[in-house]
Amino acid sequence: MFTRAFSAVNYAFPIDAALKAFKFHGRLYYAPAFASLLLPLLNSGFIDADALVPVPLHRWRHARRGFNQATEICRILAGQSGIPMYRPVSRIRPTRSQSGLTAAARHSNLKNAFMVCETLRCRHPVIIDDVMTTGETCNQIARVLIGAGAESVGVLVIARA
Numbered sequence: 001m002f003t004r005a006f007s008a009v010n011y012a013f014p015i016d017a018a019l020k021a022f023k024f025h026g027r028l029y030y031a032p033a034f035a036s037l038l039l040p041l042l043n044s045g046f047i048d049a050d051a052l053v054p055v056p057l058h059r060w061r062h063a064r065r066g067f068n069q070a071t072e073i074c075r076i077l078a079g080q081s082g083i084p085m086y087r088p089v090s091r092i093r094p095t096r097s098q099s100g101l102t103a104a105a106r107h108s109n110l111k112n113a114f115m116v117c118e119t120l121r122c123r124h125p126v127i128i129d130d131v132m133t134t135g136e137t138c139n140q141i142a143r144v145l146i147g148a149g150a151e152s153v154g155v156l157v158i159a160r161a
Helices: 015-025 028-045 059-065 069-081 103-110 136-147
Strands: 004-010 051-054 089-091 114-116 125-132 154-160
Touching (some): 004 028, 015 154, 028 069, 028 154, 051 069, 069 125, 089 136, 103 136, 114 136
Parallel strands (some): 004 154, 051 125
Antiparallel strands (some): 089 114
């Protein structure tokens, strides 16, 4: 459902280790460096972007982790780019971790997991996340954004597996 996607790097050492430390061990000091990797891609690949939308965590996972890694990166990227961070999408049901799941299992795991919870105030949002593997998470979010009125949806991630 998304129209285009860019990643700054491949998911390989040392980025994979830094992303795991950031995401699973609260090393939030990595967020500015990750945002700086994304800024040139945002500026060149998404000239029509009118909102940056972080991939939401379910409230239980957010409470356990204490932060949303996509929101942390997005907040800094919004400040650097001048494009506002906007969070119209909610994860309305808990899902299993996508790690280790097949493409079919990822689709099933995320089906109907997201919802736009307000009147959409953008037409060309860019979804921000840390890692993209099959793209299923971003496809599901793009589907609900387009269903709510977005004309196009881009995706920008730090790493692509």
